[in-house]
Amino acid sequence: MITEADIFAGIRLGIAVLLIWAFYFWVYRNFRSDHLRERLFEMRDGLFETTREMGISFDEPAYVMIRDSLNGLLRFAHRVSLFGLIGAYWGWKKYPRASSSFTVDLMKALNQIENQEYRQAILNTHARMLWTIYIHVVTGAPILFLYVATKIMVLVGVQVWRKILQILHTKIKNLRDLRLPSFREFGALLVLGFKRLGELLIMRAPGSSTVPLAVREWGRVA
Numbered sequence: 001m002i003t004e005a006d007i008f009a010g011i012r013l014g015i016a017v018l019l020i021w022a023f024y025f026w027v028y029r030n031f032r033s034d035h036l037r038e039r040l041f042e043m044r045d046g047l048f049e050t051t052r053e054m055g056i057s058f059d060e061p062a063y064v065m066i067r068d069s070l071n072g073l074l075r076f077a078h079r080v081s082l083f084g085l086i087g088a089y090w091g092w093k094k095y096p097r098a099s100s101s102f103t104v105d106l107m108k109a110l111n112q113i114e115n116q117e118y119r120q121a122i123l124n125t126h127a128r129m130l131w132t133i134y135i136h137v138v139t140g141a142p143i144l145f146l147y148v149a150t151k152i153m154v155l156v157g158v159q160v161w162r163k164i165l166q167i168l169h170t171k172i173k174n175l176r177d178l179r180l181p182s183f184r185e186f187g188a189l190l191v192l193g194f195k196r197l198g199e200l201l202i203m204r205a206p207g208s209s210t211v212p213l214a215v216r217e218w219g220r221v222a
Helices: 004-053 061-075 082-094 096-111 116-140 142-177 183-201 213-221
Strands: none
Touching: 004 061, 004 116, 061 096, 061 116, 082 116, 096 116
């Protein structure tokens, strides 16, 4: 039987879920979108300054392509999410020519740039743009974030384990390369050691032919 306490508990739970949902979709998502736009604005302004300082024309095809890409991301930053990435991937699969044309055109435009430093600046900006979008999508999807974090931990663990096995294999190989003395050599070394020890113990003192030096010194101390 449902009691009034159960009803109030259900209402409180519903209100809590509603508040969490509102916080995520109205506050957190807007914060993330604004943060993404700030990063993209920094990239666009940095590329603009680099182009101006190097005296490159603003009509340079590679610059225009990267600038238009950044402007498009700035306009639709609020839609950059895991589902948006899946939709874009589905579009690339369905229309491969349209998706590959941008890469081909960008590579052609880069090959036309004579200034290698500026060419590298374009490549760096493009790589930063893709990496920023990737981090934004991954951190915005808890399940995807856990998957990527787990995969990174597994990969790091595998590399560490392989390094440990490699070190152990090297140590074992070095031990195998060592030549152990034979039984006869070991016996000769043992006899030589005892002989030297005996010489030290029975060394006779000056002016005495019967009392060992070690015994005489012990007697003096006693």
